[in-house]
Amino acid sequence: MTELERVQQLMDKYAARNYAPLPVNIVEAQGCWVWTEPGRQDAHKYLDCLSSYGALNQGYNHPRIVGAALRQIATGVTVTSRAFLNSPMADLCQLLSQVCGKEKVLLMNTGAEAVESAIKVARKWGYKVKGVADNQAKIIISADNFHGRTIAIVGFSTEAQYRDGFGPFAPGFEIIPYGDIKALKNAIDENTVAFMTEPGQGEAGVIFPPEGFLKQAYNVCKDNNVLFIADCIQSGFGRTGKMFACDWENVTPDMYILAKAMGGGYPISAVVADDNVMSVLKPGDHGSTFGGNPFCSAVALEAIKVVIDEKLPENSQKMGQYFLEELRKIKSPYVKEYRGKGLWIGIELTEKAGGARRFCEKLQKEHHILCKETHHHIIRIAPPLIITKQEVDWAITGFKAVLSA
Numbered sequence: 001m002t003e004l005e006r007v008q009q010l011m012d013k014y015a016a017r018n019y020a021p022l023p024v025n026i027v028e029a030q031g032c033w034v035w036t037e038p039g040r041q042d043a044h045k046y047l048d049c050l051s052s053y054g055a056l057n058q059g060y061n062h063p064r065i066v067g068a069a070l071r072q073i074a075t076g077v078t079v080t081s082r083a084f085l086n087s088p089m090a091d092l093c094q095l096l097s098q099v100c101g102k103e104k105v106l107l108m109n110t111g112a113e114a115v116e117s118a119i120k121v122a123r124k125w126g127y128k129v130k131g132v133a134d135n136q137a138k139i140i141i142s143a144d145n146f147h148g149r150t151i152a153i154v155g156f157s158t159e160a161q162y163r164d165g166f167g168p169f170a171p172g173f174e175i176i177p178y179g180d181i182k183a184l185k186n187a188i189d190e191n192t193v194a195f196m197t198e199p200g201q202g203e204a205g206v207i208f209p210p211e212g213f214l215k216q217a218y219n220v221c222k223d224n225n226v227l228f229i230a231d232c233i234q235s236g237f238g239r240t241g242k243m244f245a246c247d248w249e250n251v252t253p254d255m256y257i258l259a260k261a262m263g264g265g266y267p268i269s270a271v272v273a274d275d276n277v278m279s280v281l282k283p284g285d286h287g288s289t290f291g292g293n294p295f296c297s298a299v300a301l302e303a304i305k306v307v308i309d310e311k312l313p314e315n316s317q318k319m320g321q322y323f324l325e326e327l328r329k330i331k332s333p334y335v336k337e338y339r340g341k342g343l344w345i346g347i348e349l350t351e352k353a354g355g356a357r358r359f360c361e362k363l364q365k366e367h368h369i370l371c372k373e374t375h376h377h378i379i380r381i382a383p384p385l386i387i388t389k390q391e392v393d394w395a396i397t398g399f400k401a402v403l404s405a
C-alpha cells in the first residue's frame with residue numbers, strides 16, 4: 001500500500017467528510033513547491049497554485065518565518081493566555097497598527113473568528129456610540145459573500161449549501177447585490193451600524209466590484225455614520241498587487257479583518273480599527289485563550305515583515321499581470337473569461353466545459369500543478385507571491401495543454 005492509499009483509507013474511515021480533497025498528500029514543501037513523497041524527487045514535485053487559499057503568500061518554509069517560529073518555541077513560551085502579557089503580541093499590535101494606519105488591534109486565531117469579532121465590535125459601537133436602539137443593529141452584507149463558516153456567518157451566506165441544515169440563524173443582517181452602490185444607499189437606515197464586504201470575492205470566483213465602488217461605498221458609509229468593514233482575509237497582504245485590495249482605490253476602511261497570510265502559514269487573525277471604534281470593548285467583553293498567543297504573534301510579526309521587505313505586493317502585481325497576459329494568449333473552447341488582479345486569477349469556464357474539477361484533476365495528474373475549483377466552473381489561481389517568471393512560464397505550459405485540449 002502506498003502512503004497516499006494509507007492516508008486515503010484513514011481519512012475515509014476517521015475524518016469528517018466536509019472537504020473533497022484532490023488525491024495529493026503533501027509531505028514536504030519549499031517556496032512555491034510541494035512534494036508528495038519524502039526525498040524531494042522531481043517525480044513527486046508539484047507547483048502550488050492555491051497557497052492554502054492565500055495563507056502562504058510568503059511561500060512554504062520561509063527561512064525568516066521558520067526562524068521566528070523556532071526562536072519563540074525555544075523560549076518555552078508559546079501560549080500565556082491573555083491573563084498575562086507577552087512581548088510578541090505587543091510588537092505585532094504595533095506593526096499591524098502601522099501597516100493599516102489604524103490605532104488598535106484585536107488578535108484572534110482564524111478568519112471566521114475575526115469576522116465574528118468585527119461584527120461584535122460594530123454592533124457594540126452602534127449601541128454605545130451611534131445610539132442605535134437596543135437589539136436593533138443592522139449590518140449590510142454583499143451577496144455571494146464568503147466570510148467563514150460559523151453559525152452567524154453562514155446565516156448571511158447566499159450559498160444554499162452553506163446554510164442547509166444549520167438554522168436557525170442570527171437576525172440583523174441584510175444582503176445587497178455585490179458592488180451595487182444604489183442598493184447600499186437604499187439599504188442604509190437609522191439602525192445600520194456597518195457595511196461589511198470583501199474588496200474582491202475569492203470564493204465566489206475571483207470577482208471584483210465595479211471600479212470606484214469601494215471609494216463610493218466608503219463615502220456613503222461615512223456620510224451616514226456607518227462603519228465600512230473590509231474583509232481582507234483572502235485578498236490581503238499583497239494578493240491583489242497592493243498590500244490590501246482597498247488600496248487600489250485609496251480607501252482605508254473603518255475596520256480591517258485580516259487572517260491567512262498574516263500568519264505566513266500559522267493560524268492567527270486580527271481586527272484593526274481606530275480607538276473610537278475599538279474602545280467599545282472593555283475587559284471581559286470578548287476574548288480567546290489562544291488569541292494573541294506569543295507563538296503565532298512572533299511568527300506573524302516576521303511574516304508581515306517578509307511581505308514588506310520582499311516587496312511581495314509588487315511581485316504579485318508584476319507576476320500576476322504576466323500570468324494573466326500569458327493565459328489570455330491561450331485560445332480555448334472551454335474558457336469564458338480570464339480575470340484577475342495581482343496573483344489572484346480566475347478562469348471562468350463555459351457551460352460545455354463540464355465543470356472545473358476535471359481540469360484541476362488533469363492539471364494535477366498530468367502537469368503537476370495544484371489548483372482547486374471554486375463554484376463548480378471556475379479555476380482559481382493563487383500561487384505564493386514569491387513566484388518567479390520561470391515558474392509562471394512552467395505553469396503556463398500546463399494550463400495551455402489542459403485548456404487547449
Ligand SMILES: Cc1ncc(COP(=O)(O)O)c(C=O)c1O
Binds near residue numbers: 115232
Ligand atoms: C474572505 C474570507 N473571509 C473569511 C474567511 C474565513 O477564514 P477561516 O477559514 O480562517 O475561518 C475566508 C476563508 O477562506 C475568506 O476567504
